[in-house]
Amino acid sequence: MPEWREIIGDLPATAVMGLIRGFEYGRQPRSLRGKDSQISSHNRNSAEQNPLEAYFDAHHEGAGLWKWRHYFDIYHRHFSKFRGRKVTVLEIGVFSGGSLGMWQHYFGPGCQIHGVDMLESCKTYESDSVRIHIGDQGDRDFWQRVRQEVPQVDIVIDDGSHMQEHQMLTLEELLPHVSPGGVYLCEDTYGATSQFHDFVCGITHWLSQLGELSPGVEDPHEGIATNPVQRDVKSVHHYPFVTVLEKHQDAMMSLAAPRKGTQWQPWDGG
DSSP states (O other), rough: OOHHHHHHHHGGHHOOOHHHHHHHHHHHSOOOOTOOOOOOOSSSGGGSSSSHHHHHHOSSSSOOOOTTTTTTHHHHHHHHGGTOOOOOEEEEOOOOOOOHHHHHHHHOEEEEEEESSSSSSGGGGGGGEEEEEETTTOOHHHHHHHHHHHOOOEEEESSOOOOOOHHHHHHHGGGGGGGEEEEEEEEEEOOOOOOHHHHHHHGGGGOOOOOOOOOOOSSGGEEEEEOOHHHHEEEEETTEEEEEEESSSSSEEEEEOOOOOOOOOOOOOO
C-alpha cells in the first residue's frame, strides 16, 4: 500500500474535490426524500420497539442511562446477531453504569462486558460478568495492557471522551483487536467537519482500490488481490453521530466478478 505522501499530490484533483462537492450537495436546503414519501414520527408503541429501546423506555430508576433515541435502531441492526451467544463487549465510557445493565439484558447470560473509564469509582460496577478497566483512552500504553488482559473482543462501543483525537487513536489501537465478524461502533461523532469522520473516510478509500491480479490469475474479473482494508473490513456505515465498522468473518483474500451466460450486448469499454 502506498505511503500517504504518494497520494497527497492527487488529492486536490480527485478526493478533495469529491469531498467538497458532496459537502456542498449535503448542505443545500432541499429534501432528499422522494416526492411521494411520507414523513413519519419516530414515536412507536412498545410492540414495535426493538428490545434495547423497550429496555430504555422501561428504565425509570437505578443507574443512569442516557442515549440518543435513534441509536437503538443502529445498535439492534449491528448487534442483533450476537444475542443469545457468547460475546465479549468492550464499552469505553462507563459514566453512571446504566448501559452495562442494558447490554447484559440485551445479549443474555453469555455476555462478558469490559468497561473502560478514567474514574476509579466506576470499579463499583464490577460483577461476575462485568470487569472495569481504569485508564486514559488517549494512552496507547493503556490499550496495550487492555489487549493483553482481554484477548478477544467481539464488539467495541466507544462512548468515551468524545474527543476526536481519542476516537481516532482508539480505532487505530482496537480495530485490529476486534475478532472476525466483530463490530466497532463509535458514537457521538459530532460535527459536519469532524476529523474522526474524515479519518474513517480516509480508511474507506481503500475499499474501492483496484489491486493487482491474484497469483496465477490472468483475467482481472477472475480475481484481484485485496489490500489489508478490503481483506478485513466488511463494511463501513455512517449514521447521524455514529460510525460503524464491521469485520469479515473470513478474510477476503480476493475480489472477483465472474461472467455468467452466453448472450452479451456489444460493450465499448465506456
